[in-house]
Amino acid sequence: MEKKARQFGYTITRDRQIDYDANKHDISKIVAAAEPSLNLCISCGTCSATCSAALFTDFSLRHVILLLRRGETSGLAKEVAKCMLCGKCQLVCPRNVSTRNLIIQISKAVIPAQL
Numbered sequence: 001m002e003k004k005a006r007q008f009g010y011t012i013t014r015d016r017q018i019d020y021d022a023n024k025h026d027i028s029k030i031v032a033a034a035e036p037s038l039n040l041c042i043s044c045g046t047c048s049a050t051c052s053a054a055l056f057t058d059f060s061l062r063h064v065i066l067l068l069r070r071g072e073t074s075g076l077a078k079e080v081a082k083c084m085l086c087g088k089c090q091l092v093c094p095r096n097v098s099t100r101n102l103i104i105q106i107s108k109a110v111i112p113a114q115l
Ligand code: SF4
Pocket: 040, 041, 042, 043, 044, 045, 046, 047, 048, 061, 062, 065, 092, 093, 094, 095, 096, 097, 099
Protein backbone atom coordinates (compact mmCIF):
# COMPACT_ATOMS: atom_id res chain seq x y z
CA MET A 1 0.00 0.00 0.00
CA GLU A 2 1.27 3.46 -0.96
CA LYS A 3 2.23 5.63 2.00
CA LYS A 4 0.51 9.01 2.08
CA ALA A 5 2.62 12.10 2.82
CA ARG A 6 1.69 13.67 6.10
CA GLN A 7 0.09 17.09 5.68
CA PHE A 8 1.41 19.69 8.09
CA GLY A 9 -0.40 22.63 6.52
CA TYR A 10 2.72 24.09 4.95
CA THR A 11 5.15 23.20 2.21
CA ILE A 12 8.86 23.61 1.64
CA THR A 13 9.52 26.27 -0.98
CA ARG A 14 11.31 25.28 -4.16
CA ASP A 15 15.00 26.12 -4.26
CA ARG A 16 15.40 29.21 -6.43
CA GLN A 17 18.89 30.50 -7.06
CA ILE A 18 19.33 33.70 -9.06
CA ASP A 19 22.20 33.74 -11.53
CA TYR A 20 22.47 37.50 -11.70
CA ASP A 21 25.26 37.47 -14.29
CA ALA A 22 23.34 35.16 -16.63
CA ASN A 23 20.28 37.43 -16.62
CA LYS A 24 19.79 40.15 -19.20
CA HIS A 25 20.05 43.69 -17.87
CA ASP A 26 19.43 45.63 -21.06
CA ILE A 27 15.81 46.47 -20.18
CA SER A 28 16.70 47.82 -16.72
CA LYS A 29 19.36 50.02 -18.35
CA ILE A 30 16.84 51.38 -20.87
CA VAL A 31 14.32 52.08 -18.09
CA ALA A 32 16.93 53.68 -15.79
CA ALA A 33 18.04 55.95 -18.63
CA ALA A 34 14.45 57.05 -19.23
CA GLU A 35 13.57 57.33 -15.52
CA PRO A 36 16.73 57.68 -13.38
CA SER A 37 14.75 57.67 -10.10
CA LEU A 38 14.62 53.86 -10.54
CA ASN A 39 18.06 53.90 -8.91
CA LEU A 40 16.66 55.55 -5.78
CA CYS A 41 14.32 52.67 -4.91
CA ILE A 42 15.20 50.90 -1.65
CA SER A 43 12.57 48.15 -2.02
CA CYS A 44 10.75 49.33 1.10
CA GLY A 45 7.36 48.20 -0.25
CA THR A 46 5.42 51.32 0.76
CA CYS A 47 4.16 51.61 -2.83
CA SER A 48 2.81 48.06 -2.76
CA ALA A 49 1.15 48.60 0.62
CA THR A 50 -0.90 51.49 -0.72
CA CYS A 51 -1.41 50.28 -4.29
CA SER A 52 -4.96 50.46 -5.67
CA ALA A 53 -4.32 47.59 -8.10
CA ALA A 54 -3.09 45.39 -5.25
CA LEU A 55 -6.59 45.50 -3.77
CA PHE A 56 -7.90 43.56 -6.76
CA THR A 57 -4.85 41.73 -8.13
CA ASP A 58 -1.52 40.30 -6.96
CA PHE A 59 0.31 43.31 -8.44
CA SER A 60 3.32 44.60 -6.51
CA LEU A 61 5.41 47.47 -7.81
CA ARG A 62 8.17 46.58 -5.36
CA HIS A 63 8.33 43.10 -6.87
CA VAL A 64 8.27 44.47 -10.42
CA ILE A 65 11.26 46.71 -9.61
CA LEU A 66 13.13 43.79 -8.03
CA LEU A 67 12.55 41.59 -11.10
CA LEU A 68 13.60 44.43 -13.40
CA ARG A 69 16.84 44.97 -11.48
CA ARG A 70 17.59 41.26 -11.45
CA GLY A 71 17.06 41.08 -15.20
CA GLU A 72 14.11 38.71 -14.84
CA THR A 73 11.92 40.58 -17.28
CA SER A 74 10.01 37.82 -19.07
CA GLY A 75 6.72 38.33 -17.19
CA LEU A 76 6.86 42.08 -16.68
CA ALA A 77 4.53 43.11 -19.53
CA LYS A 78 1.72 41.10 -17.94
CA GLU A 79 2.51 42.53 -14.50
CA VAL A 80 2.62 46.23 -15.39
CA ALA A 81 -0.66 45.89 -17.31
CA LYS A 82 -2.34 45.49 -13.89
CA CYS A 83 -1.38 49.04 -12.84
CA MET A 84 -4.10 51.70 -13.14
CA LEU A 85 -1.62 54.61 -13.09
CA CYS A 86 -3.55 56.21 -10.23
CA GLY A 87 -0.35 57.66 -8.75
CA LYS A 88 -0.98 56.78 -5.07
CA CYS A 89 2.38 55.01 -4.88
CA GLN A 90 4.14 58.17 -5.99
CA LEU A 91 2.59 60.16 -3.14
CA VAL A 92 3.89 57.77 -0.48
CA CYS A 93 7.29 56.77 -1.84
CA PRO A 94 9.93 57.86 0.72
CA ARG A 95 12.59 58.06 -1.99
CA ASN A 96 10.59 60.21 -4.39
CA VAL A 97 10.72 57.61 -7.12
CA SER A 98 8.63 58.79 -10.06
CA THR A 99 6.66 55.57 -9.97
CA ARG A 100 4.02 56.41 -12.58
CA ASN A 101 6.60 57.32 -15.19
CA LEU A 102 8.65 54.32 -14.13
CA ILE A 103 5.71 52.00 -14.87
CA ILE A 104 5.13 53.73 -18.21
CA GLN A 105 8.80 53.34 -19.12
CA ILE A 106 8.81 49.67 -18.08
CA SER A 107 5.74 49.11 -20.27
CA LYS A 108 7.40 50.84 -23.21
CA ALA A 109 10.56 48.77 -22.78
CA VAL A 110 9.01 45.35 -22.21
CA ILE A 111 5.81 45.29 -24.22
CA PRO A 112 7.48 45.45 -27.70
CA ALA A 113 9.91 42.72 -26.58
CA GLN A 114 7.14 40.43 -25.33
CA LEU A 115 4.60 40.79 -28.13
S1 SF4 B 1 7.83 53.10 -2.13
FE1 SF4 B 1 9.47 53.92 -3.47
S2 SF4 B 1 11.39 53.24 -2.51
FE2 SF4 B 1 9.74 52.00 -1.63
S3 SF4 B 1 9.67 50.13 -2.93
FE3 SF4 B 1 8.20 51.60 -3.76
S4 SF4 B 1 9.31 52.72 -5.37
FE4 SF4 B 1 10.84 51.71 -4.06
